[in-house]
Amino acid sequence: MEVAPLDDPQPSPAAQTPFAVPFSATPEKKTPRSSERIPMRVPVVIYGYAGKSGAFHEDTETIIVNSTGALxxxxxxxxxxxxxxxxHKSSRKELEVRVVYLDAYSDRETRVGLAFKQPVHDFWKRTRKKPRVPKTVRVIVKGTDPKGHPFAQTxxxxxLSEDGARLDGIGFLTSPGQTIEVRRLWRKARFRVIWIGHVGTTxxxxxxxxxxxxKNIWRIELPNTSATPSSPQGPPVPKK
Incomplete structure (x- = not known):
């Protein structure tokens, strides 16, 4: 006896393969950062009210800065x-800031992101009193290392300018605010460290x-021009 073949059953709507939904060909736009973040150590004071801990007043330094705040x-x-x-300890400028980021850096310290109410593009800059010019001069630097031991090095x-300089070859300094002695030939003067370059950068x-x-220890003819805005609190940022 021959058995008639059964008709192929119609697939149920649920079993049908759905059509793939194509992704948009237009890439999703990312919100651009308001300004470039710059690794920069700037001495600052943070004060206010810290919940259960009460009022506080703490000296610290920035890790990263931009026109909208700092870490x-x-x-x-x-x-x-x-x-x-x-x-800002150098310029004495003061701003109200809001805590927007917390990272438990250690058992005792926390990395805190602070945001300005609105961008302040010149907050981390100051006007340099005297213009600086590229000049290589050998000096002797004396100071105290982080362990309290005195050091002297070339x-x-x-x-440099009449009132400041950028020094290269200093490995003993670890934080801004230190006072060092800089000697050129038989002339010497005391300088305050306002920024230190980060390891791994130029x-x-x-x-x-x-x-x-x-006191001017350089005794080098320098251009006498009007003051120019600069960023002495941090290393120069290369132009793109």
Whole structure:
């Protein structure tokens, strides 16, 4: 007996292979960062009210800066959304800032992202009193290392002015704010360190220093032009 073949069953709507939904050919636009982040150590003071810890006043330094804020390290226990105050120790400028980022850096310290209410493009800059010119001069630098031991070493200027310089070849300095003695030939003066180049960058082992008195140890003819805006708190940023 022959059995008639069964008709192929019609696939149910649920079993039908759905059509693939194509992705948009237009790539998703990313919101651009308001300004470039720059690794820069700037001495600052952060103060305000830290919840259960109460009022605090802490000296620290920036890790990264841009026109909308900075990343700093603090011992005070803050929370996202807290409002505190930031003082730029060199310019004495002060701004109200908001905590927007927290990262438990260690058991005692936290990396804190602070945001300005609105971009301030010149907050991390100051007007240099005297213009700097590229000039290589051998100097002797004396100071104290992080362990409190005195050191003396040879270094060279990268550029200089009557009231400051960028020094290369200094490995003992670890943070801004230190005072060092710089000697050229028989002349010497005390300088304050205002920035230190980050390891792994072209500014590694470099430091920016400003004169703490009116004494000019260079005795080099320098251009006498009007003051120009600059960023002495951090290493120069290469042009793109």
């Amino acid at each position: 700093v390290t603090l011992k005070a226990k803050l929370a996202i959304g807290d409002t505190v105050f930031l003082i 270094a060279y200027t990268v550029d 500014e590694s082992n470099q430091a920016g220093v400003v004169l703490e008195s009116e």
